[in-house]
Amino acid sequence: MRKLLFLMAFIAVPAYAQEATSANGAVLRALDKVSGAARDVDITRGQSVAVGSLTVKLNDCRFPVGNPSGDAYAELEITESGSESRLFSGWMIASSPALSALEHPRYDVWVIRCTTS
16 A cells, blocks of 8 residues: 555656756677777767767767757667668667666766757
8 A cells, every 4th residue: 555655646746857958979889709809989860870880879868958968768770790680670769778778798888968069
């Protein structure tokens, strides 16, 4: 009963929505787990970049209005060379990279921030 009351109270409270805007691009961080090498990748919306054997495409990057280095989230499509199936397709959140992460044995890719220029 206590859990039910908590759930009802949680549902009754409106969620805080922060206004977001789209950016021209993003900074992603790529880690090669075998070599230990990490690098930052600047990518513009609609562009694809190679990260080892992966191809990463940025569809959109959004951030809180007035704070592009704030809690950014990016819509990415990630494929591997020689394969047409997607390894990842969806939104990655800079402040919670494990929430929606790429599952790959060699590479990790996550969002750092949006870029506006």
